[in-house]
Each structure stands twice: as C-alpha cells, then as structure tokens.
Amino acid sequence: MLLFSLFFLFISKVNCYGFGIVPEFGRYPSYARYPVQVYPVHYSLQESHFAPQAMFLLQQNPQIIQQHYPWTSPQVPTKPEKHIPPKNAVVDLVPGSDENISGHLKISTILHPYKAVHIQGEIYNLKPGLHGFHVHMKGDLTNKCKDAEGHFNPSGADHSSPDSASRHAGDLGNIITPAGGQTTYVNIVDRMITLGDGGVNDIAGRSLVVHADKDDLGKGGDAGSLATGNAGARVACGLIKLINGV
Structure with missing residues (x-):
C-alpha cells in the first residue's frame, strides 16, 4: 500500500510525455485539472494561463501536446482586410x-x-x-x-x-x-x-x-x-x- 501511494505521488509530479499528462493546476479546483476542461479554442500560446510545467511542454515539444490537445495550438494572426479605394x-x-x-x-x-x-x-x-x-x-x-x-x-x-x-x-x-x-x-x-x-x-x-x-x-x-x-x-x-x- 505504501509503495502504491509513493508511485501515485511520483506520477502526479512529473510530466509524462507518452500519455499526454500534465500536472494538475494548483489554482483550479480538482475538476479543472487538464486543458480540455478549462481553455477555450481561441487562446494563443502567449495568452494561455497554463501552469508553468504545461507551458514548458508546449515550448519544448509542442507537436506531442498539440496531438492530444489541438486547441492549444498558437493562433496564426489573420491578415487585416486589404483597403479597397473607391472607384x-x-x-x-x-x-x-x-x-x-x-x-x-x-x-x-x-x-x-x-x-x-x-x-x-x-x-x-x-x-x-x-x-x-x-x-x-x-x-x-x-x-x-x-x-x-x-x-x-x-x-x-x-x-x-x-x-x-x-x-x-x-x-x-x-x-x-x-x-x-x-x-x-x-x-x-x-x-x-x-x-x-x-x-x-x-x-x-x-x-x-x-x-x-x-x-x-x-x-x-x-x-x-x-x-x-x-x-x-x-x-x-x-x-x-x-x-x-x-
């Protein structure tokens, strides 16, 4: 029982790339631990409120995280509408x-x-x-x-x-x-x-x-x-x- 508790504590504190797990967000309640439950699609990488560990994952290997959570992809700035002068x-x-x-x-x-x-x-x-x-x-x-x-x-x-x-x-x-x-x-x-x-x-x-x-x-x-x-x-x-x- 003690070994199981230590193992659970260990995996909750590390970033497991293969399973797409990120540490829980300390400032959110338990039901809001993962990006899928918290963040709207339009958030960019710069605007994100991810915990520092999650931000580190995105910056180091964004392909892995974005494969599991595509809504975390940085926004591509849209070009402003071209001004059309009157004829x-x-x-x-x-x-x-x-x-x-x-x-x-x-x-x-x-x-x-x-x-x-x-x-x-x-x-x-x-x-x-x-x-x-x-x-x-x-x-x-x-x-x-x-x-x-x-x-x-x-x-x-x-x-x-x-x-x-x-x-x-x-x-x-x-x-x-x-x-x-x-x-x-x-x-x-x-x-x-x-x-x-x-x-x-x-x-x-x-x-x-x-x-x-x-x-x-x-x-x-x-x-x-x-x-x-x-x-x-x-x-x-x-x-x-x-x-x-x-």
Whole structure:
C-alpha cells in the first residue's frame, strides 16, 4: 500500500510525455485539472494561463501536446482586410437631339454601410419636369446619342423602376428639373450597378443618357413602356470614363 501511494505521488509530479499528462493546476479546483476542461479554442500560446510545467511542454515539444490537445495550438494572426479605394468616373454630357443641353456628373463607388454607386452632378437647360435617366449599352455618343444603343440590360429583364428587383441594370428612373430652373441637380444612389469591377453590371465605358420625357417606369401598358419607359428622344448623353484620384 505504501509503495502504491509513493508511485501515485511520483506520477502526479512529473510530466509524462507518452500519455499526454500534465500536472494538475494548483489554482483550479480538482475538476479543472487538464486543458480540455478549462481553455477555450481561441487562446494563443502567449495568452494561455497554463501552469508553468504545461507551458514548458508546449515550448519544448509542442507537436506531442498539440496531438492530444489541438486547441492549444498558437493562433496564426489573420491578415487585416486589404483597403479597397473607391472607384471614380466622370461624365461630360454632350448634346443629342437638343443642342442646348450640357452637364457634368461624377460617379463613385460606396463601400459602407453597403456597396453601391453614387451619381451626382448638374445638368443645364433641360425643360422643367421629369426626364428619363438611364445607362445605355455602349459609350458611343455619335448620331445624336443613338449609337449608344439600348438600355444596359445584362439580365434580359423588362424595363422597370429603380427600386424593382427585376429591371434593366441601367434603369435609374427620372431626374427632376424644377419649374423656372435652368439647373437640374442629380443625386442618385443605386445598389444594382457597379463601377470598374469588371462584373456583369459594371457601367464603366458605357453611357448615361438623358431623355426628353418622363420615364413611365414600365407601367405604361404597352411594348414601348417595357422596353424604354416611353421616355422619348435622347437630348444628351455622356461617356462613363473611369479616372483616378478624384
């Protein structure tokens, strides 16, 4: 009996590599003697509260301990998220069917709190009222903006309003020219289109077109409404040109 007691006392004070045994932690109650019952996975070697003997084991032969207790492996620091600078573009409007129209717009990406594209700027000499405002397929501004082709529509959906889940990507609704005002202020945020990412809804290199009439948002009840919103002639257009540092 005495020999058995001495043997038990001996193995409780030594580190037995082969059996993965570490001495009990003097500052913890008896039910918390081993790492499996005490330590969360996210503790690193440096942050660990292991008793000095256990720390010695980890430092001298971590492979053996980590084989039995994989949660004791040191954390690998994660790389910080790479900063993605916003993309920017400018649009200089040229006359289409109306020689008096001009304007300048700036387009930029928004990254927080959600990803979107912000279009802002000023257009001059539009008639008071609502005017259809769309992204068109091509950046070709010739032939009074007709060579810009149709609405940018990679999904093949019917024409609709900007807040519709099913719409042309280029459907940006209407802009408003106030009564008696010669300046139309544009301020649009859209979450469907993208800028400069090479994705299916990327508008870089395409064109923005201003129309003579109101866009009926696909609610006109005819084929023209589902194609163009019956927004009328193209009074001005501009190439969406990516830039840096603006």
